[in-house]
Amino acid sequence: MAVGRFLREAATSLTTPLLPDDYLGLIDPLWSHRRLRGRVEALRPETADAATIVIRPGAGWKEHRAGQYVRVGVDVDGVWQWRPYSVSSPPGRPGGTFSITVKILVNGRLSPYLVERIRPGAIVRLEHPQGQFVLPRALPERLLFVTAGSGITPVMSILRGLALGDEMPDVVLVHSAPTRDAVIFGEELRELARRFPGLRLHERHTRTRAGRLTMTELATVCPDWAERAAWACGPPGLLADAEARWRRAGIADRLRVERFRPVTASEGGAGGRVRFARSGREVDADGDAPLLVVGESAGVLMPSGCRTGVCRSCVARLLSGRVRDLRTGREHGDTDDHIQTCVSATAGDIEIDL
Amino acid sequence: MAGTTQLTAVDVEEFGRALDRLREEILASLGEGDARYIRRVITVQRSLEAGGRAVMFASLLPPAWLAGTAMLATAKILENMEIGHNVLHGQWDWMRDPEIHSTVWEWDSGSSAEQWKHSHNYVHHTYTNVLGKDRDIGYSALRVHPEQPWHPLYLAQPLYNLMLAVVFEWGIAIYDSELERAWRGEKNWAETLTQLSTALRKGGRQVLKDYVAFPLLAGPAFLPVLFGNLTANTIRNVWAHMIIFCGHFPEGAEVFTEEQIEGETRGEWYLRQMLGSANIEGSALFHILTGNLSFQIEHHLFPDLPSNRYAQIAPEVRALCARFGIPYNTGSLPRQTSSVWKRILRLALPGPARWPVDLGDDRAHRSEHAHAHRIPAESVV
Numbered sequence: 028m029a030v031g032r033f034l035r036e037a038a039t040s041l042t043t044p045l046l047p048d049d050y051l052g053l054i055d056p057l058w059s060h061r062r063l064r065g066r067v068e069a070l071r072p073e074t075a076d077a078a079t080i081v082i083r084p085g086a087g088w089k090e091h092r093a094g095q096y097v098r099v100g101v102d103v104d105g106v107w108q109w110r111p112y113s114v115s116s117p118p119g120r121p122g123g124t125f126s127i128t129v130k131i132l133v134n135g136r137l138s139p140y141l142v143e144r145i146r147p148g149a150i151v152r153l154e155h156p157q158g159q160f161v162l163p164r165a166l167p168e169r170l171l172f173v174t175a176g177s178g179i180t181p182v183m184s185i186l187r188g189l190a191l192g193d194e195m196p197d198v199v200l201v202h203s204a205p206t207r208d209a210v211i212f213g214e215e216l217r218e219l220a221r222r223f224p225g226l227r228l229h230e231r232h233t234r235t236r237a238g239r240l241t242m243t244e245l246a247t248v249c250p251d252w253a254e255r256a257a258w259a260c261g262p263p264g265l266l267a268d269a270e271a272r273w274r275r276a277g278i279a280d281r282l283r284v285e286r287f288r289p290v291t292a293s294e295g296g297a298g299g300r301v302r303f304a305r306s307g308r309e310v311d312a313d314g315d316a317p318l319l320v321v322g323e324s325a326g327v328l329m330p331s332g333c334r335t336g337v338c339r340s341c342v343a344r345l346l347s348g349r350v351r352d353l354r355t356g357r358e359h360g361d362t363d364d365h366i367q368t369c370v371s372a373t374a375g376d377i378e379i380d381l
Numbered sequence: 382m383a384g385t386t387q388l389t390a391v392d393v394e395e396f397g398r399a400l401d402r403l404r405e406e407i408l409a410s411l412g413e414g415d416a417r418y419i420r421r422v423i424t425v426q427r428s429l430e431a432g433g434r435a436v437m438f439a440s441l442l443p444p445a446w447l448a449g450t451a452m453l454a455t456a457k458i459l460e461n462m463e464i465g466h467n468v469l470h471g472q473w474d475w476m477r478d479p480e481i482h483s484t485v486w487e488w489d490s491g492s493s494a495e496q497w498k499h500s501h502n503y504v505h506h507t508y509t510n511v512l513g514k515d516r517d518i519g520y521s522a523l524r525v526h527p528e529q530p531w532h533p534l535y536l537a538q539p540l541y542n543l544m545l546a547v548v549f550e551w552g553i554a555i556y557d558s559e560l561e562r563a564w565r566g567e568k569n570w571a572e573t574l575t576q577l578s579t580a581l582r583k584g585g586r587q588v589l590k591d592y593v594a595f596p597l598l599a600g601p602a603f604l605p606v607l608f609g610n611l612t613a614n615t616i617r618n619v620w621a622h623m624i625i626f627c628g629h630f631p632e633g634a635e636v637f638t639e640e641q642i643e644g645e646t647r648g649e650w651y652l653r654q655m656l657g658s659a660n661i662e663g664s665a666l667f668h669i670l671t672g673n674l675s676f677q678i679e680h681h682l683f684p685d686l687p688s689n690r691y692a693q694i695a696p697e698v699r700a701l702c703a704r705f706g707i708p709y710n711t712g713s714l715p716r717q718t719s720s721v722w723k724r725i726l727r728l729a730l731p732g733p734a735r736w737p738v739d740l741g742d743d744r745a746h747r748s749e750h751a752h753a754h755r756i757p758a759e760s761v762v
């Protein structure tokens with residue numbers, strides 16, 4: 028241990044002001060421990076607008092727990108874009124790789140690139156898996172998953188993990204997608220349902236059968252929903268309905284949700300001038316633009332994680348001015364407050380310690 | 382002076398707007414090609430450095446020593462100029478690459494990036510060629526403008542300048558802690574000493590690497606490696622000093638007073654940057670080795686645009702200058718260097734009250750144009 032540290036320090040004294048990793052990275056980017064990277068190994072189309080990206084992570088990668096997400100950084104036309112994506116492959120990393128499955132958000136900055144343009148061999152940046160949307164260590168007897176669209180991805184990892192272990196408890200999966208063909212992992216889900224009698228799959232095709240899933244309908248499909256440990260992942264409307272329903276039943280603690288985008292309640296206010304003190308950048312920002320995005324567009328290195336107000340990786344010190352919480356519309360902030368940039372917009376002129 | 386006025390206040394603002402448009406155009410077109418450029422330069426630089434040091438280990442053979450030293454010197458020049466200087470200016474911040482960003486970059490130089498960013502990016506680029514404000518190194522150590530009062534100490538300034546060239550990185554490191562300002566009571570000593578100790582720590586690591594760690598690693602080639610590293614650092618220092626002095630001190634580069642820049646408009650700011658800077662002509666490789674500071678004019682107009690774009694911007698800036706009758710100071714390296722040295726030699730002696738016509742061939746002509754803007758500048762205040 029001590030020898031290892033001595034060697035590392037000796038090596039660093041040779042490469043200062045850089046680190047030995049910076050030179051190792053010249054040979055193979057995946058060798059860098061300091062900056063985790065991955066190489067795109069394969070691409071698999073899933074539906075007309077979704078694809079799976081198989082990634083081989085570099086040295087030091089920590090296994091994900093089924094249901095967790097990873098932050099992926101991708102160079103799109105010279106600019107690094109970071110987004111969280113749920114891991115869709117089972118835990119255990121068969122073949123030394125893991126996968127994410129991405130659905131195109133029209134006009135999005137990263138998702139269309141990942142689905143349509145990225146090629147095998149591309150190097151992406153990674154951060155270790157994180158997130159609480161996982162199975163408890165002690166597996167519950169009865170489970171319920173309510174998903175829609177790309178919200179199936181973390182659940183797919185969970186189901187694949189269970190299938191690999193050959194233990195499928197009593198599972199109900201209620202999944203919505205516009206049509207049968209638009210169901211991401213449709214074939215595999217149907218196959219799993221055939222193979223494991225414990226797994227009941229309810230597919231809802233919202234374009235053929237009017238509208239999105241209602242909670243009344245859920246109760247018909249799965250009468251014992253309230254007794255099950257439940258997980259929900261999908262668009263904001265579905266999640267809001269589910270949370271309200273579970274809360275009304277007094278069992279909010281039995282439902283876990285994963286949000287792919289933040290809840291926005293606020294229309295935003297006047298906006299103002301934002302100064303990023305350490306980077307020395309200053310820009311005008313709208314009152315409804317998350318400071319995270321404002322900073323990124325200005326070239327500031329903004330820390331971030333889930334981008335939805337959950338993980339707090341994005342907190343920054345407010346040096347002056349006030350901000351508006353985009354989730355509630357509430358204006359707040361004093362000097363030295365730590366604000367979450369991903370869900371805060373400026374309310375007037377502010378200064379941030381970034 | 383009224384007779385020399387060719388630029389009206391309206392002209393100056395039009396000039397400024399044209400430059401703003403140029404800047405917006407470039408910003409909008411940044412993309413994959415630019416990102417690939419800087420990554421490639423970094424890869425080449427790191428490979429050259431690693432290769433140079435490896436080759437130098439075989440230094441008991443003289444050709445290996447020469448090749449290794451040349452490779453290392455080139456790598457160090459690239460590292461300081463095309464990479465370090467420009468990354469620290471935030472030219473590549475738009476890529477949001479967590480490893481190539483002005484807030485995280487550290488360079489292979491005696492001075493720490495943090496202190497240098499303050500004295501260079503902020504003080505020098507804001508107060509370019511403003512007497513008494515611009516702390517770019519030439520201004521405190523040397524007498525580079527007749528407006529600076531003469532002192533007998535300046536008699537030896539050609540010698541100081543030579544010495545400064547050799548130890549340039551250390552000159553900057555010490556200089557950035559602003560000792561002389563603490564001495565004059567303009568800055569408190571505690572802060573100055575903290576900065577000085579930061580500089581010493583940074584400098585110490587640099588010394589340890591080049592003059593202890595690598596020579597020791599080389600075993601029997603201890604001395605040749607030590608000497609090779611010293612040579613590479615010195616070549617880099619002399620080169621950087623030469624390029625930087627050519628950027629602001631050849632004949633024709635203007636100085637300004639604090640009163641002149643009071644209430645300065647955007648157009649006037651651009652004009653001052655123009656008139657205070659000078660370019661050096663050369664090949665594409667030459668420009669890269671100067672960190673594109675051979676486009677000092679373009680760099681001063683747009684300090685945060687990526688350096689690989691200056692060559693593309695230069696003809697447009699030049700055409701604008703022609704349109705508005707603003708001088709565009711450019712020349713070959715020998716011409717600009719000799720011009721700098723002429724000035725340093727001349728100003729070692731007292732006087733002149735104003736630039737005489739015999740200093741620099743077309744000086745009188747340039748000066749006429751250069752002074753033209755002062756009328757509108759004053760009328761704005």
Ligand SMILES: Cc1cc2nc3c(=O)[nH]c(=O)nc-3n(C[C@H](O)[C@H](O)[C@H](O)COP(=O)(O)OP(=O)(O)OC[C@H]3O[C@@H](n4cnc5c(N)ncnc54)[C@H](O)[C@@H]3O)c2cc1C
Pocket residue numbers: 096110111112113114127128129130131132134135136137138139177180181285286287288333334335
């Ligand atoms: C924990 C977590 C896990 C995720 N897992 C996945 C996954 O497995 N698969 C997947 O495809 N995506 C997933 N996402 C979403 C993903 O991170 C991106 O938000 C998504 O790919 C869009 O990114 P973009 O760069 O294309 O769009 P952006 O350029 O970021 O978005 C453009 C605009 O669209 C808005 N917007 C964002 N999301 C939506 C939406 N869903 N519908 C309508 N408008 C929207 C934004 O507010 C923004 O203003 C996950 C998100 C989180 C927080």
Ligand code: FES
Pocket residue numbers: 331332333334335336337338339340341342367368369370
């Ligand atoms: S990025 Fe996760 S809380 Fe803001």
